[in-house]
Amino acid sequence: MNDISLDLSGAPAPSNPGEGKGPSKNPNASQEKAVTPRFLVVKKVDGDFGQDSPFMIQKQLFGLIGEAKSIRKVKDGLLIETVSAAQAKKLLSSERLDSAKIEVTPHNTLNYSKGVVSCKDLLVCSTEEICSELKSQGVTEVRRIKKKVNGELQDTPNHVLTFNTPKLPARIKAGYLVLPVRVYVPAPMRCFRCQKFGHTAQRCDRTQMCVCGKEMHEGKRCEDPIECVNCKGNHLAISRSCPIYKQETAIQEIKVKENISYLEARRKVVVPIPQQGISYAKMAEKVPQVDTAQLVKELVPTLVTVLRDIFVTKGSQEMIKIPHLPPRVTRSRLNSLSSQGPALSDVGSEKRKRTDRKELTYSTEDESGNSEASATQTKKKRGWPKGKPRKGST
Template sequence: MATLEKQKGTPTPLNEGGVSGAPKNATMNPEKRILPRFWIVKKEEGDFFKDSPFAIYQQLFGFVGETKMIRKIKEGLLIETASAAQASRLESIKKLGQTPVTVTPHDKLNQSRGVITCRDLLNCTVEEIVEGMSSQNVIEARRIKTRRNGTLEDTASLILTFNKLTIPQKVKAGFHSLPVRLYIPDPIRCFKCQAFGHTTLRCNNAAVCACGKQPHEDVPCNTPFTCVNCKGDHSSRSKNCPTYKTEKAIQEIKTRENLPYHEAKKKVVIATPAQGVSYAETTTSTAKQSAGLYKEVASQLLPLVKEIVQRELEALRSVVMPPPRSRMIETPVVELKSAPIEKRKQSDRTPSPLGEESDSSQSSQKGKRGWPKGKPRKIHKVQDTDVDVNIDVVDQ
């Protein structure tokens, strides 16, 4: 660690400037430089493929601690740092063990690209646009062109490259506030062999025309066409090609999730198990099947529901409702019949076991007449009966 401290110092800015065509990680102000998250550690001689992963991990852990990711790639070791301090320590490494190494930021994974549209920017040069937006982490700008009448013309849209992992929602272009859309690039296709994944400069394959035949520059293409990639009956330039759709899906996942190409390709391959079916068709097939199932079930249930509703309505119409009747009647008056005189006298002679208390209670009960104060009269309800009660009270 002592050797590492001697090598450390003020990090030197990776690049200077900030105009179109400048190095990728250039910034206008070195003091506010954003340290990249993804780095490439490369041996000056050889590669890391035959080195032990345990030895690599222990050496890197001694310098920078625990990182988010370490992966062997063709260029060297791809490392994702967890913080700016860790990135600064990683940038200062000169040796791993006794092996000299160079540490550089990854040229693509630390950037993001977005699209803006403004016709007023047609009056500005690309250099002026980059300089005016450099404080918003814009390091490169490129116009989107279109072909009209055989010539390429500038459009009002520009592709901006930002020196950070995510694009902003909006950018300021002078007094304009412009929304930023995520830019998803088209798949890379070689114009020599028509295959995807590399350019003409790195192609070692034989030349093939887009129609699938031998090159014929002075003669127009004749049908039938044969796609070099999927062997279908269309040109290799066709955007309806299943291989093109798969490559487009790889680019979309790679851009949105900020993944290397091979990892994005693995995700697409897993999601596209059927041969000859594109990723886009696979992702939309489930939704289409569900929609078709819902329509089929609805078409079968709708006549049944209509029939049931019709039956219920007819049954309700056939029922004759009785006229409304009053359910409230007065409390009937019960006739009180007098007992024989002899029995009454005999009951009067019978002594009460309670003695005087019974006499007093009887007298108190006799004294209470009428309905108790503060207690409302109860009205008895008789359901579904019509009763006419005429009872006379017989006083004895």
């Protein structure tokens, strides 16, 4: 007997509810999209790779997974960027590299990316609901940004989405809305204990300091003098005008956009920090000013002498002394003769000089300025002369 039920109208209903129309058409739409991690960290179970030859490690990895996209040495071991999902799966399933036992794990941050979407319509939804509905697009975590208004935290339409791929998507689809995704640049990490940048209070063992630069004082207002513990400037450690804060912001931006580690991004950022008690304006005053006009006047005579010795040769001087140019000499012929001038003077070929003299026709001028035209050669007429009988004519 077929398992077919009838509704009140008598029409047969589908036996599989997933075959109907509506949101239940794809029951796996809310499941997270499986993505193989691309950046993997290889560690030695016993010891590290510091005592092994880099040539041998390269050959062993090539024999295990083939040619990887990049291999870098990190604190924990080797950071390997794979070229395909098959290569990453093979490396994840490996337990030995030659005779050494290894442990392969995905990198903590490089396999993920964070973006920001702004939408007021998402304020009616919880972050858990948004994350559940966007799992099919690779979203693993959703955080709503808040701001302080009159001392109270309020929700904003900005949401930070964490994706399980290193490449950030250009847009996502939230229900019927298509929302653009922009890069999320986190704020610089500042320790609430010592007020220094680059670590958190959980890993800090320094003396607890206030934002005013003095030892921690509870229940008292910060009094002058105020000194930043990072740049020694006259402002609080939480000030956004601090040059160290601007430097850390630039480091975070490069780290996110180029998908590199914090240390690599820090090497690319060079921001001069003024000394204690010296502002940027005072540092600019100490730079010696150069008189450009005076410097040019001093350099021009030397440059002219050097260029004259280089470009003015014996052959070019002889060519400059030529009084007149013949009217029938073309530009191309002049260039060829000028290029051959030094060579002809050096070789001293009289035959070549006589040939060139025949080709050129000079006009001479007398002292009174009157010029006489040179004798023109008669042109030989073409054709048979008139009245002269041709040979063999009858």
